[in-house]
Amino acid sequence: MMTPSLPKSLVDNPRLNQWVDFSHPGRATVRSGKVEIGQGILTALRQIAAEELDLHPDQIDLVAGQTDSCPDEGFTAGSYSVSVGGASLRLACADVRRLFIQAAAARLGCPEADLSISDGTIVRGGHPTGLSYWSLRDEVSLDRAYSGEARPKEPETFRWVGHKMPRLDLPAKLSGSGFIHDLHFPDMLHARVVRQQRRGRHIVSIDERALARAAGQPIELLRDKDFLAILGTSESAVYHASKRAETAVTWEGGESLPSDFGSIAWLKSQEAIRRVHATGKPDADNVAHTISAEYSRPCLTYGSIGPSCAYAVFADGKLTVWSHTQGPAVLREWLAITLDLSPEQVTVIHAQGAGAYGHNTADDAAFDAAFIAMRRPGKTIRVLWNREDEFSSAPISPAMVMRLSADLDKQNRPLNWRTEIWSPPHVQRPGLNGNSNLLGASAIEGAPPLKPIDDLPHERGGGATRNSVPMYQLGHFQLTHHMIPLTTVRTSSLRGLGTWANVFAIESFIDELAEHAGVDPARYRLDLLADDRARKVIEEVCRMSDWFGRPTEIGTGSAKGLGFARYKNIAAYVAIVAEVTVEEDVRVDQIWCAADAGLTVNPDGAENQIEGGIIQALSFSREKLPFEDGAVSARSWRDYPILRFSDIPPVQISWTGSPYDPAVGVGEASVGPTVAAVANAVARALGQRIRRLPINRETIMETLLGEG
Known part of the structure; x- marks a missing residue:
């Protein structure tokens, strides 16, 4: 059956x-x-x-x-x-x-x-x-x-x-023993790997004496071509030697990023694979107006609070790895492939890390530990990444450009909707496109060349195209995806992949269409939605926020904005209202959220997921990864500021779903609507729309001065 x-x-x-x-x-x-x-x-x-x-x-x-x-x-x-x-x-x-x-x-x-x-x-x-x-x-x-x-x-x-x-x-985590970093094994060797920083970069020389002096205790070096690890029984000694390696190891070559990497002009100028998806029949006879707008988002980084960590031991022909990977079985397969073992020789055991919001460096740390362990049989190898490496060597969430255009009828309803997206791929997890996508594996002798890189197919949820199809009633929809097969740097998954950029664009554009029609943004959305569950979350969040009771006056510096989406058009429905104040910077004063996830197994857990997505989205809306001299220049939280606890507004959540509907995912569902709601609130508060993320003082000033 x-x-x-x-x-x-x-x-x-x-x-x-x-x-x-x-x-x-x-x-x-x-x-x-x-x-x-x-x-x-x-x-x-x-x-x-x-x-x-x-x-x-x-x-x-x-x-x-x-x-x-x-x-x-x-x-x-x-x-x-x-x-x-x-x-x-x-x-x-x-x-x-x-x-x-x-x-x-x-x-x-x-x-x-x-x-x-x-x-x-x-x-x-x-x-x-x-x-x-x-x-x-x-x-x-x-x-x-x-x-x-x-x-x-x-x-x-x-x-x-x-x-x-x-x-x-939570009990173990609150008592200091719940994370992979807390594991301990007898006869353990600590290890730090000296990173390439750029693809194709080669080691020229190593000042071993300088490393030994910095360690102050016995250490050893393990090198295979451009893979260099520092080992020792003292974690402190290994750490200090790894810090000294920043100047004691000389590199040359490697692929540099252009000075305008990630900009709108750069994205549009790249060679790309063009794919078109269309539904419905175009209507050219009843077009009264055509409106177009272009939106963009910058590169972001993963930014986990805790750096990646892994352990491995190779004994009696068997490799055992402890990792906070998101795909233990996939990691097992690719460790076997890259280390020339059979899958039966490899066991991966998941150990919890400090949160995961997409493709982080957990798999990379696992390869590091496994590779070293096979050269030090019988010893348990503990690899811990530096914060600097987390910024410089982790996968990057790629920049995107979204151009939207709609033909409207006399009632200002969309007849034909066209979306164009320019973006590198959002998925380079282990195994994707037949590549290991493990950083250390690309540095060792005999590393295979990269196979052609592609994004997750649109039919399987998409990467850059995820949530690019509006849920609103449209006569004709056409999506053109310009997939940029970038190899210079790893671009990969961050919470929601292309979703939150696409929802930001769609929901901003819907607000612009509503403004053109002279209709309240919430009423305009409701008029275009046939899905009762979608309508219900919008109606509920409007009730919660008193949307219709206290209308926003445009351009007064304080306003509410609305954002809505159903994640991947198959998971949870979420509608968000954000209230903001724009002065020297943007302050989010309040968030209201209505969600429908069908059956919620643990309501407390589901609410935490929705609220966590809201908070991370507020940070996403102001983040931008800096580049300098052909590489990522962020090395600490000073270089890449994320949302502070003091910036988190009150959040109210209401559930509208039925337990008789199947349980659907909530983890990434609130991210897109939150960014969109903030953008729409800022547009109403300023009386001018910000179409280019991040939404911060610099972008606002450039927009107001006509430079955005």
């Missing part, structure tokens, strides 16, 4: 014993390939499993992201953890429960309908039968494929799902 409508993780991992076993009395071991990266997924998965297995959550031992025992669910990304990973686990657990009820009914000689399960024990007519998961485990083989015959529970019967539960991962 396997059908294409099943969630991908279950299609890829159909056997029930990949998900559940009862090998420990009184407990269930539940496995997941989705990993905890700060989104609270472990808590939600435990609730799902407890619900469908009729267990107390405390009876569940959840194992996630271990390649030797857990299902391969690819990357934990794209807001799929609950909608795909959780949905797969739900179905698998429901099937497991069905099998044990069948076995108990056969043993007792009674109808299955007479039986139920309470905390793992079989109950008949409210009375224990003496049977349980554990007493029947030898009679019920879970080494079988999912049958599709079990019916998951309905929301009205939920005991655990839909209720707030404390996060599983």
Whole structure:
């Protein structure tokens, strides 16, 4: 009964014993390939499993992201953890429960309908039968494929799902032991890798004496072509030597970035692969007006609070790696390929890091540790990145240009809508385009040349084109994607990929169309939306913010702005109203949010995700990665300021969804609408639109002076 409508993780991992076993009395071991990266997924998965297995959550031992025992669910990304990973686990657990009820009914000689399960024990007519998961485990083989015959529970019967539960991962983190950085192994060697800074850069010389003096304690160097690591038993000694390496190691060559890298002119001048997607039939006969506008966003960096860390040990022909990677199984495959091992020789164990908002350097650190470990067998290697390397060598979120044009009818409704996007790719995770995309692997002897680089296909959610298709009613839509196959620097995934730039552009443009029509922006949107759930979140956020009660006066320095989107047009609906004050700079005074994610497994976790996306989006709206002398010039938070805690406004969130609708992703859903709402609020406060991000004092002054 396997059908294409099943969630991908279950299609890829159909056997029930990949998900559940009862090998420990009184407990269930539940496995997941989705990993905890700060989104609270472990808590939600435990609730799902407890619900469908009729267990107390405390009876569940959840194992996630271990390649030797857990299902391969690819990357934990794209807001799929609950909608795909959780949905797969739900179905698998429901099937497991069905099998044990069948076995108990056969043993007792009674109808299955007479039986139920309470905390793992079989109950008949409210009375224990003496049977349980554990007493029947030898009679019920879970080494079988999912049958599709079990019916998951309905929301009205939920005991655990839909209720707030404390996060599983927080106690250890709050007590100082919950992060990968806190792991410790006997006979551990600390390591720092001296970075190339630019692709193709080569080591010319190493002043080993200077490094030894800086360390002050014994260290050793491990070099393979342009891969250079400093090792020692003292973390402090290795750190000081790595700092000295900035001047003690001489490099030459490498690919430099142009002085105007990431600018609108640079993006439009690059050779690109042009792809066109279109829907509907153009209407040229009823066009009354045509309006066009161009928007842009700069390059951003990842900017995780904690630098990347990894551990590895190579012993008895087996490599074990601990990493805060988002894709343990994918990392395992590419470590095997780059290190000339079989996948069976490699085990990757996920250990939690300091949050993950896209493709960070966790996989790079894992390669570093693994490569060194294979040259120091029997020793556990701990690699920690420097903050400077996190800025200079991490993947970059690429700059984009979005040109929008709409033909309007006499009622100022869009007949034909055209979008053009110029952007490098947003996805260069390990394995994409057949490249390892591991920084250290490109520096060693025999590293293969890069294969042609492309973006995630539009049909699979897109990279630069993600959320480029408006949800509004349009007669004809045409998208032209100018994909720039950049190789000079790694550009890759940051929360939402191209979503928040595209939503910023679409929602800014919708406001401009509403202004042209002389219609309130919220009413204009509602008039163009047929989706009731979309309309409901907009109506709810307008109610929350008193949007219609206190109209904004344009150009007074203080105003509200609205932004809306459904993430990837398949996940959560989010509408945001931002209230801003523009004086010497932009201050966001208040955020209101209405969201619909269908069934929310853990409402507290879902709310944290929405609020976290809002806060990060407020930072995105003012961030810009600096470049100098052909490379990234940021080295610290002084060079790349992010939102401060003191800048975070009050945030109110309201949920409009139904538990009878499928759970959909929330992790990236609020980012685009937030940036758009701020941009629209600033435009109304100033009486002039800012079409070029970041929204800061410099951009505002350039726009007001006609230079933007």
